Amino acid sequence: MLEIRKANNTCRKLFTIITLILFAAYTLELVKGTKTLPMFLILMVLDLGPMIAAHIIYSRNPESELIKHVVGIGYAVFYTVNCFVSPEQMVFTYAFPMLMVVTVFIDLAFSKLVSIGIAVIAVIHAFVYTSRVGFTNESVAAMEIEIAATVLVVTFNYIANLFIVRMTEEKVKEINEAGAKTSAMLKQISDVAGDMADEVAVVSGKMEQLSASSAETMNSMNEVQSGTLETANSVQTQMVKTEEIQAQIEKVAEASKNIGINAKDTADAISEGRGNIEKLINQAKLSDEAGNGAVKEVEELKSSTDQMETIVQMIQKVASQTSMLALNASIEAARAGEAGRGFAVVASSISDLASQTKSATEEISNLISNLTKEMEDVASAILSLVESNNVQNESAQLTAESFEKIAQNADLITTDSRELSATVSNLESANKKIVDSIQTISAITEEVTAHSQTTTEATEQNQMIVKDVQGVVNEMMKNADKLNALK
Numbered sequence: 001m002l003e004i005r006k007a008n009n010t011c012r013k014l015f016t017i018i019t020l021i022l023f024a025a026y027t028l029e030l031v032k033g034t035k036t037l038p039m040f041l042i043l044m045v046l047d048l049g050p051m052i053a054a055h056i057i058y059s060r061n062p063e064s065e066l067i068k069h070v071v072g073i074g075y076a077v078f079y080t081v082n083c084f085v086s087p088e089q090m091v092f093t094y095a096f097p098m099l100m101v102v103t104v105f106i107d108l109a110f111s112k113l114v115s116i117g118i119a120v121i122a123v124i125h126a127f128v129y130t131s132r133v134g135f136t137n138e139s140v141a142a143m144e145i146e147i148a149a150t151v152l153v154v155t156f157n158y159i160a161n162l163f164i165v166r167m168t169e170e171k172v173k174e175i176n177e178a179g180a181k182t183s184a185m186l187k188q189i190s191d192v193a194g195d196m197a198d199e200v201a202v203v204s205g206k207m208e209q210l211s212a213s214s215a216e217t218m219n220s221m222n223e224v225q226s227g228t229l230e231t232a233n234s235v236q237t238q239m240v241k242t243e244e245i246q247a248q249i250e251k252v253a254e255a256s257k258n259i260g261i262n263a264k265d266t267a268d269a270i271s272e273g274r275g276n277i278e279k280l281i282n283q284a285k286l287s288d289e290a291g292n293g294a295v296k297e298v299e300e301l302k303s304s305t306d307q308m309e310t311i312v313q314m315i316q317k318v319a320s321q322t323s324m325l326a327l328n329a330s331i332e333a334a335r336a337g338e339a340g341r342g343f344a345v346v347a348s349s350i351s352d353l354a355s356q357t358k359s360a361t362e363e364i365s366n367l368i369s370n371l372t373k374e375m376e377d378v379a380s381a382i383l384s385l386v387e388s389n390n391v392q393n394e395s396a397q398l399t400a401e402s403f404e405k406i407a408q409n410a411d412l413i414t415t416d417s418r419e420l421s422a423t424v425s426n427l428e429s430a431n432k433k434i435v436d437s438i439q440t441i442s443a444i445t446e447e448v449t450a451h452s453q454t455t456t457e458a459t460e461q462n463q464m465i466v467k468d469v470q471g472v473v474n475e476m477m478k479n480a481d482k483l484n485a486l487k
Helices: 002-032 037-060 066-085 089-105 108-133 137-336 341-485
Strands: none
Touching (some): 002 089, 037 066, 089 108, 108 137
């Protein structure tokens, strides 16, 4: 139906051009006076009438089969009348454009009918025109030319139409075959489109996930940038703290070195003190032994003084008895008178000696008592000295033990100071490594910051690409839906 509409439209336009040109030509003849007004009007009715009718029919039904018949028959009537009323022999050529017009319908039967009609009318017109002007050599030659030209044009036009029709049929056949293939292909395309629609839907979902992931990546990279900035600040702070730690480590190392030196001096002093304590202990032992010997001697001396006291008491007793005997002798000498005077003198001397002895013994007794008291004091002092020596010896022993513990602790301090020095050395080395690591971390942080910035920019570009791809996917889904609609 679309082909008929196109053919009718093309025919209508071409026929309009022909009729308007003829209208202009006959109007010019009317102006020149070669055509009368009645004849002009009759010809214009036959010329313009079919054209107007074709336009009316097309406006009502563009696919109408009536248009080609109205045009063909109407123009045939106009052509026939014009051939027999026109004084010009060349009027037969008016049929040639119409032969071109009818080819648009690709209707071999209609083209044959029009061609035969034109040929018959042209032959009749040739004889009529020649008989009218007379059969001269020129008129006969003109007649022959008219007939030959018309027959050739009609024949070639028919052959051309025949070729066009056959080519059209072959094209139609090819088109039908191509249509069948196209239908099969469309079915395959439709099936593929269905699968593609499913896949595109999956891709669309994936693209949405990718878009969401890109957004999350964008947020994460922003957080990474913030984190790396904070890390960089922390690294700088840590660098300052580490330098402070390094300074403290150096102080600790110096203190550890001093501790080692002091520990060595302390060990030397402790060693010297231990020697002095050992000497003190030995002296205390000697003092203890001497004190014990002195106590023993004092005890022996006290025993001797006790014996002397006993002897003195005996002497006092003897002196007392001697005094009593002297007194008795004096009494007896007195009784004897003159005879006993010499004995009295002796008795008096003995009494004096006894008195002196008593006095001497009393003094000796006092001396012995004082000596005893002093020896007791000496013994008490010696005992106190011995006890003090014992206490001093115990203190020296405790001091020696303390010095031993101090020596052990000093050794431990020396060992610990050495370990501390080694630890401080290791700590200093480790801190230097930490400084190097912090510097490396700082450099890495700067690189991470730069890469995170690049990644952020790439993520932004990816988001734009994802949006573009999402738009393409949506278009693909629409196209897939359109292909599915062809089923």
